[in-house]
Amino acid sequence: MAPAMAGFIVDGTDPQTWDDIVAAALAALGEEFTVTPEPAAPARPGTAADGLSQRATWYDTFDWRLSKAGVTLEYVPGRGGSELRLSSAKPDADADVTQPVAGWQPSRPHLIGDLEGGPVGARLASLVAMRALIPVAATVTATAAYRLLNSDGKTVARLLVDQPAVTGPQPGPLPPRLAVAEVRGYQAQARRAVRLLTAVTGLSAGARPLFADALRLTGRRPGDYSNKVDAEISADMPAAGAAATILLRLLDTIDANGGGVLADIDTEFLHDLRVSVRRTRSALKLFGDVLALTAEELECYAAGFKWVGDLTTPTRDLDVHLLDFPGTVRSLAAARPDDLEPFRAYLEGRRRREFRVLTRGLRSPRYAALTQEWRARLSKIQQERAGSATGRRNRAGHRYQPPGGSARVLAAERTRAAFVKVAKRGAAITPDSPAQDLHDLRKRGKELRYALEFFAPLHEPGAYANVVGDLKRLQDCLGEFQDTEVQIEEIRSIAAAMLAAHEAPAVTLLAMGEVTAGLAARQRAARADFERRFTAFADVAGQRRMAALLRGGTA
Amino acid sequence: MRIYAIYNIKGGVGKTTTAVNLGYLAAEAGLRTVLWDLDPQGAASFMFRIKPKVKGGGKALISGKRPLDDAIKGTDFDNLDLIPADFTYRNMDLLLDDAKPGGRPDDAPGGKPARRLSKLLAPLADEYDAVFLDCPPSVSLVSENVLHAADTVVVPLIPTTLSVRTLEQLAAFVGEFKGFRPEIFAFFSMVDRRKKLHREIIEQLAAPRGDVARTIIPSLSVIESMSVWRSPVAVIAPGNAAAKAYRALWAELRAREGLASS
Known part of the structure; x- marks a missing residue:
């Protein structure tokens, strides 16, 4: 019953502009549907929403071993249980594993021993070895959900507006993300909503990882540390x-x-x-x-x-x-x-x-x-x-x-x-x-x-x-x-x-x-x-x- | 997957309101739920603002040409889907009879045409925890199918003498089934305690019979207004006595089955 999602990311760097673009998106949808706020945001498929906001923390070693191996480790707290999610950038579903964790302190570094006995720990043990998993970015995302109603007042699609923000020492808002969620049996209406959003100036279709946005805001870049010399010298330098x-x-x-x-x-x-x-x-x-x-x-x-x-x-x-x-x-x-x-x-x-x-x-x-x-x-x-x-x-x-x-x-x-x-x-x-x-x-x-x-x-x-x-x-x-x-x-x-x-x-x-x-x-x-x-x-x-x-x- | 058939030979006893409200409460409790509106009038579809139309009509579904899965529509509520009614369901008896394999005559009671609905529902077992069948009022091949498919037959009763007779007829009919027999879970619906007859029948019937629920659904205007608001009572008026009564009914039904209501 999981609905398909189509994602958009708001362009630009100015939060004021972001609000205007989200308003324009709602107005565009309003031309064809009645847009009404959902009383309580539905949990996104596969996330552990607490009903109000969703926190996430990403980890890597100081020398970016996970990033170099093309994997991402994310900690997601949830009322029903918190978990670590290991996912691969490569299109290989087998690489994605989760591990429930209890009493996890997201802002602290963790040695691989803290993950012992679970599938994520087993997958990462040889890659991480003696290095600690350090939190490299953390976000909190508030989600506003809207129902798109047809002329009968029936919900035929949903619009989810995520407002993510980086938390921690360098907090700041990130570009909002919009997603159209299908209601089963109403695919045509969801496609129509996507087409309406595609025409909104300042919205880009796509699914850039939130982790990438959060890193950029904090001024970090995967691989920005290496113990190699790699000095910027040329043969003709004095x-x-x-x-x-x-x-x-x-x-x-x-x-x-x-x-x-x-x-x-x-x-x-x-x-x-x-x-x-x-x-x-x-x-x-x-x-x-x-x-x-x-x-x-x-x-x-x-x-x-x-x-x-x-x-x-x-x-x-x-x-x-x-x-x-x-x-x-x-x-x-x-x-x-x-x-x-x-x-x-x-x-x-x-x-x-x-x-x-x-x-x-x-x-x-x-x-x-x-x-x-x-x-x-x-x-x-x-x-x-x-x-x-x-x-x-x-x-x-x-x-x-x-x-x-x-x-x-x-x-x-x-x-x-x-x-x-x-x-x-x-x-x-x-x-x-x-x-x-x-x-x-x-x-x-x-x-x-x-x-x-x-x-x-x-x-x-x-x-x-x-x-x-x-x-x-x-x-x-x-x-x-x-x-x-x-x-x-x-x-x-x-x-x-x-x-x-x-x-x-x-x-x-x-x-x-x-x-x-x-x-x-x-x-x-x-x-x-x-x-x-x-x-x-x-x-x-x-x-x-x-x-x-x-x-x-x-x- | 547990299948609940909301059934009574008589019409106007509150089958659709029962199907809509119990279906909603099952979904709210976290059960992945689908409600099949088998009544060509399409009242349950109307309640969920879904057009009473199935591509290819009932024939395509019953014959298996179009999988049931294709006809499913999401309602406005989490975990709750609906298979809409279609006007062609009025001929469902004929459709079920035509769908017998190989075209061989097989009209013995409880024979293959009577189990066609069971077969159609079987593939949904991976996807759903609860199925509610909102049945048209009749004694027909459709109702026989529904009774064979169901784990529990939920029977709304108006406290009248005739209504009570129909429950006895139903129990006798199910009692003749070979093999699996669904449980019968009857309850009094549209009860007006100001009426002496209602009070007497409830007292007479509820005590000696094990298949009649203790919970009573009162006759309240908020239940009638469901068709105006096109929503379950737990959504329109969550604190209302009617909403509480349906919650109690769902809890009693689950307890009877030895299952938790939430």
């Missing part, structure tokens, strides 16, 4: 301008994540902040000299960002342990899962303490001064060195050559130097080399990876993907080798601390021993895999691929 643009982009990412870190929304805010800090430090090493800062200034900022990096390390390390915990428990062969509970409790307690230290640091005047001064310096450099490095000529008519050359030259020089370091150090590693040599190689590899990412817009995409793919596999191998070693050392030191604090039952220590044994096995496997990975990256073919990339083509 090197200093390009360097400042890259560093400003990294600072934007640091600032964008600060709030999420302090609110402890999910672990990835800190992860993204740390990555951008590390990239900043690498960038300063790679091309800090072209910024025309004094050596003291450069040293001061490098030290500042090292401080931020160090500040964040303990919390992040504990986050990694806790994120890996379910997998660690699953990997136990001899010990029971419960044996590790004191270990988890210890990790959580320590994380709380470390997090307090971290937040004090991020709220400190030192942190504020570092980031604010850094932004001011970079903005100044960017403004001074904007524009093209080539094509300009000096008074004597000679081609202008900015200090440090163009971004293209900078990218080629510094990326090549970073590659040579990796190739040389990697080639020197033998099966007998100490672990530290591999750790150093990993650092150099990270610098190369960052150099490639910073200048990615200047490279040919296919050649870039080839080089980065090989490097990523090498780095994953070196990362596994080092991270497992760090984790083993940490577990040992935690075991000692737990023992000293009398918080370590014997079974827990045994289980922790089993965990370290597993980590040691993974480390050996990574070490055994190193040569193959390095050869794939830095053999003759690999060197050719890199040379082609830096020349601006493919091997």
Whole structure:
């Protein structure tokens, strides 16, 4: 018995005009029907109207994972029960699922664990992973319903006028939406009503999602945050301008994540902040000299960002342990899962303490001064060195050559130097080399990876993907080798601390021993895999691929 | 899906008002409801401001050429639809008889022509929770069909001696059915308590018979004004005694069936 609906959206941005257009629509319908307000708005099919207004809240992760996957998550409260609705932009009805929820707080972020045991939670678990679902837009919609009567006074169609508005910190009205609802057996009359509305100036037929309108009003855009560098640089930019643009982009990412870190929304805010800090430090090493800062200034900022990096390390390390915990428990062969509970409790307690230290640091005047001064310096450099490095000529008519050359030259020089370091150090590693040599190689590899990412817009995409793919596999191998070693050392030191604090039952220590044994096995496997990975990256073919990339083509 | 036939051999006893009011109350209670106006006079269709016309007439519906679904019209009320009357329903006996499969003579009582309506209604089971059949006054193949299709036969009675006789005749007729027999739910309608005869008959009949409801629908002008306002009494005058009486009747009917009224 669900009636078919035909939708219209009022054009423009002026609420006063919207009222006039709705009035014009009612007048147009009045030429053919008697239009009378419905005493109580009928519930729209599939909605949980409370009779007066309908609220809705949409969620996504901070990095827009749902939007990128083409799905929308909406929370709809209702008297008869509230629910989460997951719908797909693709025309695939199977993708749409709902999950009843009780006691849901719409304005708070939710981790996927809050949705456990339901179809929406099951569908989103792997996509969302450790990221929180954050409310990105919320609306309240008041609906006025009108009956369209024929000459017998019979309702032959209904007009529903939705007046949505964004709620929350940036409230505001959204364009009204009109819909003609069919009454069964009176399709012709509903079609006539649609035709009358189609002729009304200022009304557009269509069904743009309300979510899209709400986002636009709040100034948000799906994908407006990404942890990728994606700096807006071009090959002809002066090197200093390009360097400042890259560093400003990294600072934007640091600032964008600060709030999420302090609110402890999910672990990835800190992860993204740390990555951008590390990239900043690498960038300063790679091309800090072209910024025309004094050596003291450069040293001061490098030290500042090292401080931020160090500040964040303990919390992040504990986050990694806790994120890996379910997998660690699953990997136990001899010990029971419960044996590790004191270990988890210890990790959580320590994380709380470390997090307090971290937040004090991020709220400190030192942190504020570092980031604010850094932004001011970079903005100044960017403004001074904007524009093209080539094509300009000096008074004597000679081609202008900015200090440090163009971004293209900078990218080629510094990326090549970073590659040579990796190739040389990697080639020197033998099966007998100490672990530290591999750790150093990993650092150099990270610098190369960052150099490639910073200048990615200047490279040919296919050649870039080839080089980065090989490097990523090498780095994953070196990362596994080092991270497992760090984790083993940490577990040992935690075991000692737990023992000293009398918080370590014997079974827990045994289980922790089993965990370290597993980590040691993974480390050996990574070490055994190193040569193959390095050869794939830095053999003759690999060197050719890199040379082609830096020349601006493919091997 | 539960099928209620509003039936009495006699005319003018309040069948249409009963069908319209109970149908409305069922829909209001959240049951997906359809009312079929089987009376060629089309009074129920008129009450809902729906033209008493079916495309292809009764023949197309009864023969199955046009699915019943096609004829359904939405009323002005949520959950309540209507299959309108059509003047060709006056020949429905003939239509039902013609519709027997293969054209074989099959006019034994309770035979296939008598169950044609049941078959036509069966596909609506997924879509509706309640069907109300507003029947024309007669004893015919139509009424036999209606009685075979119904789970409950709702019988409005005017408290007169003749009216009471018809209830006995109906009970006897249904009692002869082989297999499923609908429940009979009779009630007094258009009751004027100022009339001695009305009071006496109600007292005589209501007590000994289990199939007569305790609820009585009084004779009130607001019920007559339904045809002026073209709406159920619960819409015209929700606080009126008539509206309350119909609510009580619906509640008693549902309770008799062991179902909640809302």
